[in-house]
Amino acid sequence: MAESGSGAADKSVQVKLVLLGEAAVGKSSIVLRFVSNEFQANKEPTIGAAFLTQKCRLEDRVLRYEIWDTAGQERFHSLAPMYYRNAQAAVVVYDVTKASSLEKAKSWVKELQRQANPNIVIALAGNKVDLVQPSPSASGSGSAVESEDEADDATATPGENAAAAEQPESLRQVPRDEAEAYAKEAGLLFFETSAKTGEGVVEIFTEIAKKIPIEHILASSRGTGRPGAAGRSGGAQEGGVNLEENAAKGKDACNC
Amino acid sequence: MSETHFEVIVLGTGLTESITAAALSKAGFKVAHLDENPYYGGDEASLTLDELAQWADERTLSSSASEPSRYAAAQRAKFRSVSRSGSVLPNSRQYSLSLSPSVIPSNGPATSSLIGSGVSRYGGYKLLERIAVFDRLGKVRNVPGSKEDVFKSKDLSLVDKRRLMRFLMFASGEFEGKPELAGNETTPFPDFLRNKFSLKQDVIDAITYALAFCTSSFDPTLPALHRIRRYLLSSGRYGASPFLVGQYGGAGEIAQGFCRASAVHGGVYILGRKILSITHIELSSPPDGTEPAFSLQLDDLEDRLTADLIISSPDYVSPELRSIAGLLPPDTLDASQGTSSVARCIAIFDGPVIFPTSPSQQTLAGSEDPSLTSADADLPVESDAEPQSKVDTAVLVFPPGSLPGASATASATVLLTGEGTMSTPAGKCIAYISMPIDSQDSTPCSAETLLKPYLQATLSSVTTISTPPEALFSVFYTINGHRELYPRLSTADSSSRVLVTPPSSPLLPESMDDAACNAEALFRHAVHLLRPGQAGTVEGLWPPLENQDEEEDSW
Numbered sequence: 001m002a003e004s005g006s007g008a009a010d011k012s013v014q015v016k017l018v019l020l021g022e023a024a025v026g027k028s029s030i031v032l033r034f035v036s037n038e039f040q041a042n043k044e045p046t047i048g049a050a051f052l053t054q055k056c057r058l059e060d061r062v063l064r065y066e067i068w069d070t071a072g073q074e075r076f077h078s079l080a081p082m083y084y085r086n087a088q089a090a091v092v093v094y095d096v097t098k099a100s101s102l103e104k105a106k107s108w109v110k111e112l113q114r115q116a117n118p119n120i121v122i123a124l125a126g127n128k129v130d131l132v133q134p135s136p137s138a139s140g141s142g143s144a145v146e147s148e149d150e151a152d153d154a155t156a157t158p159g160e161n162a163a164a165a166e167q168p169e170s171l172r173q174v175p176r177d178e179a180e181a182y183a184k185e186a187g188l189l190f191f192e193t194s195a196k197t198g199e200g201v202v203e204i205f206t207e208i209a210k211k212i213p214i215e216h217i218l219a220s221s222r223g224t225g226r227p228g229a230a231g232r233s234g235g236a237q238e239g240g241v242n243l244e245e246n247a248a249k250g251k252d253a254c255n256c
Numbered sequence: 257m258s259e260t261h262f263e264v265i266v267l268g269t270g271l272t273e274s275i276t277a278a279a280l281s282k283a284g285f286k287v288a289h290l291d292e293n294p295y296y297g298g299d300e301a302s303l304t305l306d307e308l309a310q311w312a313d314e315r316t317l318s319s320s321a322s323e324p325s326r327y328a329a330a331q332r333a334k335f336r337s338v339s340r341s342g343s344v345l346p347n348s349r350q351y352s353l354s355l356s357p358s359v360i361p362s363n364g365p366a367t368s369s370l371i372g373s374g375v376s377r378y379g380g381y382k383l384l385e386r387i388a389v390f391d392r393l394g395k396v397r398n399v400p401g402s403k404e405d406v407f408k409s410k411d412l413s414l415v416d417k418r419r420l421m422r423f424l425m426f427a428s429g430e431f432e433g434k435p436e437l438a439g440n441e442t443t444p445f446p447d448f449l450r451n452k453f454s455l456k457q458d459v460i461d462a463i464t465y466a467l468a469f470c471t472s473s474f475d476p477t478l479p480a481l482h483r484i485r486r487y488l489l490s491s492g493r494y495g496a497s498p499f500l501v502g503q504y505g506g507a508g509e510i511a512q513g514f515c516r517a518s519a520v521h522g523g524v525y526i527l528g529r530k531i532l533s534i535t536h537i538e539l540s541s542p543p544d545g546t547e548p549a550f551s552l553q554l555d556d557l558e559d560r561l562t563a564d565l566i567i568s569s570p571d572y573v574s575p576e577l578r579s580i581a582g583l584l585p586p587d588t589l590d591a592s593q594g595t596s597s598v599a600r601c602i603a604i605f606d607g608p609v610i611f612p613t614s615p616s617q618q619t620l621a622g623s624e625d626p627s628l629t630s631a632d633a634d635l636p637v638e639s640d641a642e643p644q645s646k647v648d649t650a651v652l653v654f655p656p657g658s659l660p661g662a663s664a665t666a667s668a669t670v671l672l673t674g675e676g677t678m679s680t681p682a683g684k685c686i687a688y689i690s691m692p693i694d695s696q697d698s699t700p701c702s703a704e705t706l707l708k709p710y711l712q713a714t715l716s717s718v719t720t721i722s723t724p725p726e727a728l729f730s731v732f733y734t735i736n737g738h739r740e741l742y743p744r745l746s747t748a749d750s751s752s753r754v755l756v757t758p759p760s761s762p763l764l765p766e767s768m769d770d771a772a773c774n775a776e777a778l779f780r781h782a783v784h785l786l787r788p789g790q791a792g793t794v795e796g797l798w799p800p801l802e803n804q805d806e807e808e809d810s811w
Contacts, residue, residue: 071519078527080296080512082378085504239648239676241383241494243367243376 012055012062013214016086019069020112021093022104026127029195030093031067034205039196058209065089065205084115088217089123089208096126096192099173102182109186121211123189123204126179130194132172260559261548262288262524263786267531268569270298271356271507271768272757274514275775276567278373279797280782281521288561289518290554292327294528296512298569299334300356300771302505302679305348305729308602311355312340312731325530330571337599337703338733345604345684345729352505352679353602356760357671357688358767359384359499359651360506362490365772367500372798375513380503382676383495386611386650389466390658391458396717398612399466399653405496416456423453423463427481428488441478445470448477465667466653469763471596471692472666473656487765499765501649503678507768530555534566534577536753549753565785566754567778573756582748584755585777597737598762599703601689603711603727609672609685609718611650613643648676651764652718654710662709666692669764670714687714687727690762693734703732735762748781755781 019027032038035054056063068087073079092108094101105124112122176192183190189207193200266277269291277289295301303311314328315335324332345351360366360381370376387399400406403424406417431437436452443451445468449460464470467487468480490498502510519525532553548562566577573581654668662668668691675682689707693700715725748755755778760770776797783794 069520071516072522073516073519073525075524076526076529078525080516082504082509082512082516239382241381241500243371243381243494243500245494 012064013212013217014064014066015088015209015212015217016066016068017089017091017208018083018087018116019067019091019093020074020105020108022095022098022101023075025093025095025098025101026195027091027093028069030091030125030127030193030201030204031069033195033198033201035067037198039198054205056205056209058206061214063209063212063214081115084112087116087120088212089121090116091123091125091204091208092188093125093127094174094179095128096174096176096179097128097131097171102126102174102179106182106186109188119213119216121189121208122187123191123208124179124183124186125200125204126174126176126190126192127195129192129199130196132169133194134169258562261562262286263563264288264565264567264782265290265550265552265561265563266567267291267572268298268757269293269296269511269515269527270569270757271300271511271514271771272760272774272778273298273567273569274511274518275369275373275772276757276778276782277523278375278514278518278521279775279779281518281523282373282799283779283783283794285782285786287518287523288563289515289523289525290529290531290552291527292325292530292572295508296515296527297355297508298511298571299735300354300507300511300767302352302354302508305344305351305353305604307348308351308353308731309340309344312338312733315733316340325532326574327531327571334571334736336734336736337700338731339702339704340731341727341729343729347681350681351604351684351686352509353604353686354505354508354679354688356507356767357600357602357690357764358507359501359671359765360768361486361765362493362498362500364486364490364769365776366768369772369775369797370510370513372796372801373514373517374801375510375517378513378516379509380678381500382503382649383497384499384501384649384651385497385647387466388611388650388652389458389462390652390654390713390717391461392655392658394658394713394717396612396652397458397462399462412459416459419453419455420459423449423455424488426453427484429485431481431485437477437481442476444474445477445480446473461655461658465655465669466651469653469669469765470667471763483766486769499651501673501677505677505679507771510768526554526557529557531572534572534574536577536580564753565782567782568754568756570756570759573754577754578745580752581745581754581756582752583745583758584748584752584781585758585774596692596694596762598735599689599691599693599706599732600735601687601703601707601711601730601732603687603689603730604680605685605687605715605719605727606721607674607683607685607719608646609648609650609674610644610720611647611718613645647672648674650718652714654713659709659713662713663691663706665694668707668710670710671764672714672718684728685719687711689714690764692762703734707732750785753785 019031021027029039031052035052051069052067054065054067056065068083070079070083073083090112092105092112094105109122109124112120180190189204189211191200191204193204195201263286264280266273266287266289269289273289274296277287281287291298293301295303295307315332316338388396389399391397400409403421406412406420406424409417412420426434426436440448440452446460446464449455449463455463464473464480468484470480487498494500515523515525532555535551537547537549537551548564550563550566552561552563554561650672652670652672654662654670656667657664668689671688672685673679674685680686689710691707691710693706711727711730712725715721715727716723719725745756757778758774760767760774779797780794783790
């Protein structure tokens with residue numbers, strides 16, 4: 001809340017970014033790397049927040065990413081329209097060691113083109129590239145693998161990948177060229193990333209920031225009342241009400 | 257415990273069920289939340305135009321070859337007299353059409369739940385700009401929303417103002433035990449206003465139908481006074497208007513928000529699959545506490561899901577389950593609301609919506625500052641050429657007998673929402689019309705016959721649409737009153753393992769608060785059943801939100 005009270009927040013542009021991708025490709029890990037520059041091999045399920053926010057500086061502008069996780073609701077194809085609503089950016093993640101995850105990513109891109117706002121900036125990220133790089137530390141245990149049976153992104157857990165130790169490149173199932181060609185054809189930004197080493201992660205968010213039509217967002221946010229989906233910034237804008245203002249008055253209001 | 261076992265399975269993603277699921281997940285229970293519809297919100301969903309057309313068709317057309325599920329059959333019994341326009345408009349996806357139109361009192365259980373759970377941050381809210389009455393002369397008159405408005409009114413004589421002020425002071429205070437009320441608790445509310453406060457008829461109409469949202473001239477005094485007091489106490493929290501309008505279709509969007517809150521706390525969501533069977537497993541006696549009580553078979557899902565407790569919308573409860581089911585909380589709706597059926601219309605038309613301008617706005621004529629439009633006092637206007645101004649959200653109330661050819665006994669309310677609520681494409685508006693109907697009527701009219709006059713009167717008095725006033729798209733339907741559909745369930749006790757959610761009031765400003773209250777009762781009962789030892793340790797419905805800054809940087 002300190003931010004919204006300070007002058008700096010007024011100049012920042014709020015951008016809602018949604019994460020999509022098959023279970024266990026490392027969506028949460030990428031965000032954790034971006035937001036707190038951490039990688040947790042034994043990441044505890046740290047569930048409970050609506051979304052993460054992270055500022056991204058771009059020349060004279062500050063973008064404030066509001067990053068929404070699927071919270072597992074994609075598992076049975078039960079993502080709410082609310083999830084896509086007003087998203088200005090999306091990161092669709094696949095796992096370079098799992099061919100089927102790229103196919104799933106392609107279907108998410110289609111879904112975004114159907115459900116989301118037509119100007120949405122989409123980035124395709126091939127994660128876990130550390131597993132296919134010949135590096136002494138690439139052996140298994142610490143890789144960005146989420147457990148398969150816990151599809152809930154918010155409960156990312158470490159996986160075992162002992163096989164990675166020997167011939168890393170042989171683990172690769174998605175050639176970079178193939179994914180990149182698809183991304184180009186579909187008009188997506190493309191990256192190969194490693195949430196574990198940090199490779200490519202910040203780049204996703206800075207490249208998205210460059211492509212976001214900031215002026216358009218500023219202009220339209222004046223008209224619509226809120227830039228992202230969060231109500232908290234809406235209070236100051238046209239006709240919008242921030243429910244958390246005057247919240248103290250609302251205690252004990254239950255009349256039943 | 258296995259992956260397919262849950263402490264609670266919640267059936268239906270209506271608002272009550274969704275708030276309950278969120279509270280249970282946040283309290284650490286393992287929850288699965290199911291809905292046969294491919295969308296969130298159940299009977300409170302907010303739908304795209306295509307989805308609404310399909311919703312109507314599924315409840316009109318003769319049953320397809322396949323056996324309808326328990327839910328589908330229950331829906332057909334609940335929604336009757338469904339009719340819709342033939343052609344659907346373009347930009348279907350830009351519509352968010354609510355099956356449960358509502359406004360939210362700024363101070364009440366619903367706003368407390370939205371704030372306490374953090375769900376308020378997912379959505380957007382606007383203040384309701386106007387409440388107006390269609391009077392017996394066929395004029396639209398703004399209703400004063402606060403005591404201050406009454407002072408400024410040019411419509412009332414000094415004597416009338418004094419009488420009205422005396423009533424408002426009475427209604428906003430501790431009226432219980434006051435001599436005016438004694439013995440009059442069940443007196444028809446308009447009679448009470450006339451006898452005890454000597455108010456004149458148009459003021460009585462405004463108070464009865466647009467302030468207390470009574471549905472007929474027989475509504476009892478005490479519940480009406482309770483409503484008025486709550487609404488008066490809601491005024492001023494976020495602005496002069498006591499009510500909020502949720503963006504993107506209101507209740508359905510808010511249900512989605514609570515479901516998301518449940519999901520980020522581990523709740524598992526499965527939508528769009530038929531529930532083939534719910535089996536009650538007879539526990540070995542004495543039960544050793546390790547066996548699940550229920551087993552559910554879902555279409556296209558190999559593993560059965562098991563649960564210790566089921567919380568369900570009535571539509572999913574089979575006759576076999578009914579014997580072990582209990583309604584919770586006890587059905588407290590007063591008879592006039594609980595038993596009545598409701599006729600509804602959802603109509604899309606070309607905006608803008610135009611209401612009489614209030615005097616305070618006239619002095620600011622030409623001002624485009626929207627905060628003035630939404631926050632300013634609304635006053636009755638009486639002049640020859642009434643100035644008018646555009647509004648984005650409004651409620652228009654038709655007292656009984658105000659519209660020739662329409663109901664002489666029931667009031668109809670119309671909620672109007674425009675593009676500012678993000679529920680229509682630019683330039684389009686939605687009218688939601690609701691009217692209680694007497695289900696005992698031996699010759700029931702169709703919803704369309706009943707409500708068409710209100711739709712036409714609304715369009716001709718608050719829009720610029722030239723005659724004939726036709727909507728671009730409309731759906732009409734009736735919702736069968738609760739008690740006719742379900743045999744009375746007993747109130748849930750400690751042996752009930754199926755908790756059935758009660759209906760919410762159909763009144764515009766009551767349905768969301770009802771859902772929040774009912775959800776709290778369900779939550780507490782569930783905690784009591786599942787963790788008997790810990791029931792006392794759960795203090796509120798919502799655990800305190802973490803420090804704001806911390807929360808922003810953690811999942």
